Amino acid sequence: MTRGKFLAIAGSSIIIGGVTYYQRSDKNNFVRADTKQKETTKTPLQPDEREILFLASLAPSGHNTQPWFVKYIEPYHWIIGNDKSRWLPGVDPAQRETILSIGAFLQNLEYAAGNLGYNCQFDITATTNQDENIIDVKLTKATKIITYDIEQIKHRRTVRSNYLSDVIKKEDSSYLINEETDFIHYIPNTSKEHQWLNEQTIEANRIQAYRDAAQSELANWIRFSSKDAAEHLDGLTLAGMEIEGIPGWYLRNFYGKENVMKKSFREQSIDKVVKQVSQSAGWLLITSKDNSVATLLETGKQMQRLFLKIRERNIAIHPMTQIIEEASTNQLLNNSVGINEPVQFILRTGYLKNYPEPVTLRRSVEQFIRT
Incomplete structure (x- = not known):
């Protein structure tokens, strides 16, 4: 076999191998739309409770750690907790950002609950950023529904690129x-x-x-x-x-x-x-x-x-x-x-000229509920 023929065959093999690898490789980013929010374990949650808590979980957090858990006490009565396994001691050693993220979670929760006809009673139990139990939450049926556009929660997104330089009007x-x-x-x-x-x-x-x-x-x-x-x-x-x-x-x-x-x-x-x-x-x-x-x-x-x-x-x-x-x-x-x-x-x-859809992932409610 001549050197030219060998290189031609070797080159073809590399191309074929590369195409084969590409076909078998991870070709597309996994995004939120690819996830299927379904029950992975049985919980005592009522449908409204599950909807409210999932919408709450769409809040932002540093490195998207989602540093919250929900301790189920009884129907419409929970404790929102501080998940130590999701802390970021390298950049947030005092858990300041963790508590801010749980605050964002609470705002989503309040909007979602109000939209479904519930009032929220919040009782803060934590005295330090490191306490496990942060806030006691009780939901009661409201006499007047305060509607909120839940699509704003579902479509919130952190965008990092392609900002225009026009000063905010x-x-x-x-x-x-x-x-x-x-x-x-x-x-x-x-x-x-x-x-x-x-x-x-x-x-x-x-x-x-x-x-x-x-x-x-x-x-x-x-x-x-x-x-x-x-x-x-x-x-x-x-x-x-x-x-x-x-x-x-x-x-x-x-x-x-x-x-x-x-x-x-x-x-x-x-x-x-x-x-x-x-x-x-x-x-x-x-x-x-x-x-x-x-x-x-x-x-x-x-x-x-x-x-x-x-x-x-x-x-x-x-x-x-x-x-x-x-x-x-x-x-x-x-x-x-x-x-x-x-x-x-x-x-x-x-x-922005164009606003993209949200892509950051979220755990199912069953993954952060504790009973």
């Missing part, structure tokens, strides 16, 4: 902030504070990317393959990180936790942040009067109320909290943006 910012002007602050992209937030977000991400405890934690919550995504129904999927096409195919089939710790992955993550902060209408900061459990829960509810308003105005928000999470940048934050109160959320914001 006055009528839109007034609608979003409404009666919460003491706690929600819009910093437009025309201000010096905006530039500082851009620069320090990049710096905080650089620090965090090279802090192994934080990077290892991130690696544990990335679901590269569709198999892992379908198994866990949580964490950061490639679809949620907006990695599609050939790059997504490559990562799904050839990447794992060990790759996240490599310099190339860290640098690519920083480069992506640089690109993201260059696209925005500015930042929305949410502050609170203090850092008590009750206040953090209420601040999480405020954030969720804001998040549920934005889609109808074609506005996106992307939580980027690294400045708060890193001590060296956090200590400069208040003076640099001219705010005295504790900053609990830093949200990049901007208009």
Whole structure:
């Protein structure tokens, strides 16, 4: 056999092998629409209870850890709990963000319950962010139904890319902030504070990317393959990180936790942040009067109320909290943006031309209910 014939046959074999591998490989991102919300275990939940709790679970959380559980006491009486196995000690050692996420869960719960004709009675039982039992919830039939557009909960999405640079219109910012002007602050992209937030977000991400405890934690919550995504129904999927096409195919089939710790992955993550902060209408900061459990829960509810308003105005928000999470940048934050109160959320914001459907995964209610 001549060398030319050998190379031709070998090349054909590689192509055929590559095509065969592609046909057998993980070709598509696993997204929320692919999940089937069905009972995996028997629970005492009534249909309304299950619907309310599932809608509550569509709240956002850091790394999409979904750090809540629900302890079933009796029909329409539950305790919302703090799932220690879903904490993020690398970036949230005091569980501040965990409590904020549970607050967002509570806002969804309140809207969903009201829409089905129930009043919510909340009794906070936690005194620290580390307490397991956070809040006692009782639902009672309401004499007057307070309707809420549940589609806003179902279609809420964190969008990370393709922001326009148009400053948020006055009528839109007034609608979003409404009666919460003491706690929600819009910093437009025309201000010096905006530039500082851009620069320090990049710096905080650089620090965090090279802090192994934080990077290892991130690696544990990335679901590269569709198999892992379908198994866990949580964490950061490639679809949620907006990695599609050939790059997504490559990562799904050839990447794992060990790759996240490599310099190339860290640098690519920083480069992506640089690109993201260059696209925005500015930042929305949410502050609170203090850092008590009750206040953090209420601040999480405020954030969720804001998040549920934005889609109808074609506005996106992307939580980027690294400045708060890193001590060296956090200590400069208040003076640099001219705010005295504790900053609990830093949200990049901007208009979108097209609003995509939600893709982040959610566990079924049966996976976070405890009886």
